[in-house]
Amino acid sequence: MKSLVLEEKMKLSLRDFPIEKEEVLGPHDVRIKLHTVGICGSDVHYYTHGGIGVFQVKAPMILGHEASGIVIEKGSAVTGLEPGDRVCMEPGIPDPLSRATRLGLYNVDPAVRFWATPPVHGVLRPTVVHPAAFTFKIPDNVSFAEAAMVEPLAVGVHAATKAQVKPGDIALVIGAGPIGLVTALSALAAGCARVFVSDVDDTKLELAASLGAVTPINVARQDLVQEIHKATDGWGVEIVFECSGSPKAAEGVFDPLCPAGRVVFIGSQTHDIHYSVGKAMVREARVEHVFRYAHVFPRCVAMLASGAIDVRPLITRKFAFDDSVEAFEIAASAPKGEVKMQIELPQ
Template identity: 90%
Template sequence: MKSLVLEEKGKLSLRDYPIEREEPMGPRDVRIKLHTVGICGSDVHYYTHGGIGVFQVKAPMILGHEASGTVVEVGPEVTTLNEGDRVCMEPGIPDPNSRATRMGMYNIDPAVRFWATPPVHGILRPTVVHPEAFTFKLPDNVSFAEAAMVEPLAVGVHAATKAQVKPGDIALVIGAGPIGLVTALSALAAGCARVFVSDIDDRKLELAASLGPITPINVAKQDLTQEILKATDGWGVEIVLECSGSPKAASGVFDPLCPGGRVVFIGSQVHDIPYSVGKAMVREARVEHVFRYAHVFPRCVAMLSSGAIDVKPLITRTFAFDESVHAFEVAAAAPPGEVKMQIELPQ
């Protein structure tokens, strides 16, 4: 079976790639047959730009890191998984001996190896070998498609944790893409009474409004800060979660924030952005930043199983594996209303 290979900027191919022979099984590893893989914005950015910051594609690389599948082989020291188990996988493998990992911050271990981050291959391919410790068994009521959403959902749950959501808080999520919407769902699940979501895509905002007590704001037609202040009696929101990656949006995060509020930067910024220290100071705003996630995959799986979070409405299109190149072309075009696109591999 073939793999989806990013040959160079703007060039994808489906071809045989001998990576399975390069991945020996360790005693605490499992081999997983891939089932469903989500298309992430970072995958698309590597395709369209050839790199993200310091991570530049210098050799052919297999894409994909949001995945679910079935265990087909287990190492002799594996105790929690068996052949046939349906699983999702956390795509970053840290150095277990690094200082960051030993302090519990394994997501910011400088040596972490993360799928589809150059030079590490991703998982739009037949199988992958992965550590048992970063592979999670799925309850029977969580589908492969939902399980492939655990990776982006983990970003939202990590962000809500960083924001220290309190019951009854009101939050603003900037950006109604996949990360913005899973962050809005995570904020509600964490206890927010109401969430505002801003974007310029009316179809995405309509979807956002259907997910719960979410108020959409189209910033192409409405003034974001004025709408927030009008709806909160001039107080502002307790939490701003910046998910758009837009420099303009990110530079205004303090305007709708209430005194003593919290800001969490989630969307990646390619370039430096203006930062109003004065506006932050007069609010005594606390500012946090998110880099992927840590310690939240089991929580995400549990919330999907219990119904506390429903990600199914966010999956807006599914492609067959032999349509993978076309799928990336569609994703790169960013059609209105599309949120999460996924690819199903042959079984």
């Protein structure tokens, strides 16, 4: 089947790629025809760097893990899903017998198999076989494009859950990329009265400001801590979500934080950062970390269906499947103002 294949660092191709093993339909699986696939920062990083940390591309690999589609076949033991159902898919499949999974922490199961994470192939291809337990039906009022946003949205919802947002909290989201903006939306939906979003891209900050009770801060010309203290009478924010992956930003997470506040690290750090234990201690700050998500896909689908969260403004560009290589080249150039790019497959 024709797929978008990362041949090696900085080399992509659209070509036939046999993956017979993954295409065997088991009794608890469904076969899905892909419709829309989002381009994630991790996909782009594999393209530009050939790997992320311990995950290194050592053989040609199909990219893509943010996806929606239509069920076209189901296994003999599947209930609740039928051919023709519109669905989105959680891309990580844990070992059901692992200790982490049995404890409900399946996202940190060391044996999890995650689409487009070496050596597991992704879904920029016509069809995929996936466990029905990790496939979620989407209602008629949720588009395929919105459904493909459930995967990144799940990160934001998981982060808001880890932060234990309380009604009326004020939060700061550092970084106005896709994950930063879905985190801002999730924080507002969870009960935050106000969310500050910081970045250096005015176009992204304008988009952030349009999402609700969001105050943008351009850190290229504004002092982040001064702006936060001025707006909060010197108290600070209850929650800081670090979504930028910037070492400098990560080093300063405690400065705008109020006493007994919470910090959630979401952005990936490629190198160790300096961590001020003293600043954390005097605030009795609680620090959390996010690795993907767990148990939140149904919540995300429900919020999209109800209108509690609207991800449509975050989808800034779409490409045809035949233009996938160009799409990744554009994404790798990090054009200003672009948030989420998606690829639509032939139907």
